[in-house]
Amino acid sequence: MAHQDAIAYQSHDHHHCIEGAMKAARQLCRQRGVQLTGQREAVLRLVWQSHRPVGAYDLLGQLPDNRNGRKPAPTTVYRALDFLREHGLVHRLDSLNAYIGCPHPGQQHDGVFLICRHCRHVQELPGERVRQTLKPLLTAQGFSPDALLMEIPGVCPRCQQDGEGA
């Protein structure tokens, strides 16, 4: 189990998360014969600055000026996000119009997210078990699902603890 899966809720060495994600990305792109260019790497690194979702225009604002000394246009960040999503490095959270790094990229997988409404921490769950438990329900409907998409708002363990008695 990867570092960020285990203790993301706790205080932790987040550089570890970032560098782990970047390393995994480099490796994955090498394997697939695609380029993790400067822009793409920059966007991925920005996305990984926290375990909270980030908006596209937030990312855009944090990107450095290009060599012409100008701010990049929206297309820039959307293209990078498209690439990263295509290769499973980043997910989009539809309920928030925002993006977050995938802690176990590579395999095509479901998107099951626990979103803390207090601290905005996002925890991605492996969809396999959810999919298993849901399978009977779905087949009972005669429905053939492509991929699960779940964004569950609530309160994370950390914030429950902090908020006790409040």
Next chain:
Amino acid sequence: MAHQDAIAYQSHDHHHCIEGAMKAARQLCRQRGVQLTGQREAVLRLVWQSHRPVGAYDLLGQLPDNRNGRKPAPTTVYRALDFLREHGLVHRLDSLNAYIGCPHPGQQHDGVFLICRHCRHVQELPGERVRQTLKPLLTAQGFSPDALLMEIPGVCPRCQQDGEGA
């Protein structure tokens, strides 16, 4: 079980769905002492024109001109949608930026939707069973969910049948 729960996938008397929804809405608003005004009723009726999600600007385009002979502004439709959502008569599908009528309004409940990527039919499932099956997973994470939000793309039974051998 309501009409639209049972046979929405099949060809059916959709007027039955529409009038059922309008009647339920009127009753619910009476009970709660809130007004189902003309605008709100018009928007709800438009939403119920099909079992497919509808965009806010689509609705706007279909609203009749107001008494000044002008097209209503976006605020109009968003205000109506806000009201309808607040009272559980309509859901928003975040993955589509679109809205759909709730087939069993009134109770506050989860939003679990099966969305056919072929015909765009949307089937809402009661969240109770899903919630039950997911509970162990969520409590294992120490996460306290507010309400389930699931939008599952796939192929509906009807389209699977139609597409056989294609």
Next chain:
DNA sequence: AAAGTGATGTTATATTGTTACATTATACCT
């Protein structure tokens, strides 16, 4: 009539995302 409340109208603006086309970088072959 006066005041209060909820609903609507009106105008402007914010936020998020896309299209189209030009230019530059990189890979690949001869």
Next chain:
DNA sequence: AGGTATAATGTAACAATATAACATCACTTT
């Protein structure tokens, strides 16, 4: 190295979705 194809980026305009602020209207209560 040169030539060609492909991938990536730049640039500008625009589309789609949603909200904010403030004025007006309708209805009720006093």
